[in-house]
Amino acid sequence: MSEELIPFFTYRDLYLKPLNKVDITVNLPKLRQLGQSVSNWEIRERLKKMLTAIEMTDFKVLDSNLEQVQFAAIINSSADSKYVIKNLDGISFRAVGFTEPLTVSATRGDLDSQLAWTGISERPDTIYIGGLPFEWFKSPINESYETTFHQIFSEFGEVSAVDIPQCDPLRKQMDDEISGITLSSWSFGQDLFFEVYVQFKDYTGFVNAMTALCGKILVQKTPGNLLIARSLKEVVAKEEEQIKEEKSESNLAKSEELARQLMRAEKRRKFELQKNYEQKLREKLKVKLCERLHCAQKKERSVPKLYLITLLAYIGRKRQELKLRSRIAERMLMNKDYSTK
Incomplete structure (x- = not known):
């Protein structure tokens, strides 16, 4: 094997x-x-x-x-x-x-791999491959996946561009219709597989790559010489004009998505400002309310004390009046007794 x-x-x-x-x-x-x-x-x-x-x-x-x-x-x-x-x-x-x-x-x-591109009117220059495991292409020196694929496909011819949609953070936030990402993620947001577009500078490199890939499966040899197979989901040729059109649509979609994100960010900023203003206003109203409640409580506490002082003063006056009347009565009584004698 x-x-x-x-x-x-x-x-x-x-x-x-x-x-x-x-x-x-x-x-x-x-x-x-x-x-x-x-x-x-x-x-x-x-x-x-x-x-x-x-x-x-x-x-x-x-x-x-x-x-x-x-x-x-x-x-x-x-x-x-x-x-x-x-x-x-x-x-x-x-x-x-x-x-x-x-x-x-x-x-x-016959696998008819040649039919993958001979039916296209113009000479294609770009290959699309889907269903590639991220784990299989990790670089030990932290190179990007685009750099890795550029090195791999340079064996077939001079490569002009490599695009991996899953490695673009902005496209991962876009809707599926405009992101260009066709593979679904089944790991709670963490991508397991990716797709790649490889564009060659000339038709010869494209043909070499298509001839090498079509009718094949990708396998990884383990240390125990076991083979882990991975079917390539799709190996498709794309015309240069089609790629340009797709890239143009993708760039337009990126711009529109960026504009929408900026608008959402501006709305969030205004909302935060309004939220902070309302929070400060509530704090001021709370302080004023607390001051008024404190004053009201002081008044409530001072009313009984004032009433008691007034009452004591009234009682004191009444006592003075009684003492004065008592003295007057005693004097009148003494004068009356003196006159009778």
């Missing part, structure tokens, strides 16, 4: 491993009942059970009608693809609902 590995980024033990396609056709006999449906899933599962020992990257239905069902199986090694063809081609099996056995034919398929 190791002889199939193609060096990609050996500093991190990363290699490209060719995929092998097997075209499988299942010919369908007549159904027992008119109008009875055919279960492609059931047929697919029957075939997979025959290949339990084979590691497949994909096994999907390409076409289906009343006469046959066409499958495409992506096999991880050429030896396994030969095994699949040998064990499936020419066999037959019975299935529920059919009067006769179903026959199978299996042939080696």
Whole structure:
């Protein structure tokens, strides 16, 4: 298996491993009942059970009608693809609902990697790759991911630009429709995978890179010589004009998003100023209210004391009056007694 590995980024033990396609056709006999449906899933599962020992990257239905069902199986090694063809081609099996056995034919398929860019009208210069693990491309000397990919793809030709949307903090804050980020994050905001755009200065470098990448999976060799495979989500060619248009739209979206962020920041600033003003006003009102309450409490405490003083003064005056009247009465009584004598 190791002889199939193609060096990609050996500093991190990363290699490209060719995929092998097997075209499988299942010919369908007549159904027992008119109008009875055919279960492609059931047929697919029957075939997979025959290949339990084979590691497949994909096994999907390409076409289906009343006469046959066409499958495409992506096999991880050429030896396994030969095994699949040998064990499936020419066999037959019975299935529920059919009067006769179903026959199978299996042939080696073409991945048609060249179709990834030959259909484009103008010469493309940019490759898009999705589904790359961040962990696999960490630099031990703290180089940026863009620098790492610039070094990797320089092996195919002169690179003019590398763009990784997940490494742009501003785009990560934008809406999905304008950010250019197509991969979802499933780790509570922490990205596990990323996508990359690599632009070459000439068409030759682009062709070399597409030829090397298409029809491959990315694998990492562990210290125990185990291979951890990672299917490249997408390897797509893009035209220069399309890239320029996308970059223009992205820059416009960035400017619009930046303007929205500035407006939101200004609103937050005004809100904070208003909030601080209202807070200071509440504090002033609180101080005034406390002063008034304090004065009111002092008045409430001083009223009984003043009343008591007034009452004591009144009692004192009354006592003086009584004493004066008593003396006057005594004098009058003494004068009366003296006159009678």
